[in-house]
Amino acid sequence: MAMAWGQGELFPKANEAEIQRTKFLLGKYKEMTMLMQDFEKFEQDLKQVAVDGEAARRIDQEDLHADKTANATILIEKQRWVYQRYQFYTQQLRRAFSLIQDDDERKAVDYRYMQGYSYKEALLFFRHGMSDSTIRRKISEGTESIANTLKLMGFFEQDNVEF
Known part of the structure; x- marks a missing residue:
């Protein structure tokens, strides 16, 4: 895998677009894990519903005489592909999360993104020991740390290639 880093750059920094992509994925982390568990x-139930139900019939609205079994297979494969993408994203996010060195940053990111609490709930949870601006900074720095680790692991290059 070719790395597109600057010459002599041992620890690359994520750019703003990569940090925003990391925030987006972290924001979807809890939802992705719940959908994966489901x-x-x-x-097996999803497969049966796809075959028996009307979802397979409506894959293509233009096709009046659709092959329901073939469409069900396409639907099942699409669900499996989404599951595999979510698996990849959540695994990489967990790896990068585990490498956050600052304990306060790790706790703030864990509460906000990994456990899926809202920004307001995270602020209320940490209010006892830190100010709101400190909590915001810790979440932001933790997110940037994850983005930098993902950049170092080559995540963004692989993510861009696949889409």
Whole structure:
């Protein structure tokens, strides 16, 4: 894998677009994990619903005489592909999260993104020991740390290639 870093750059810094992509993925982390757990738990049910239900019939609104079994297979494969993408994203986010060195940053990011609490709930949770601006800064610095780690792991290059 070719790395597109500056010459002599041992620890690359994430640019603003990569930090924004990291924030977006962190914001979706809890939802992705919940959907993955649901898929793992009910995969057989989802397959049966796709075959028996009307979802397979409506893959293409233009097709009046759709092959329901083939469309169900396409629907199932799409669900499996989404599951695999979510697996990749959550695994990489967990790896980068575990490498945050500052304990306060790790706790703030954990509460805000990994556990899925809102920004306001995170502020209220940490209010006892830190000011609002400090909490915001810790979340921001933790997010930037994750983005830098993802950049170092080559995540953004792989993510861009696949889409």
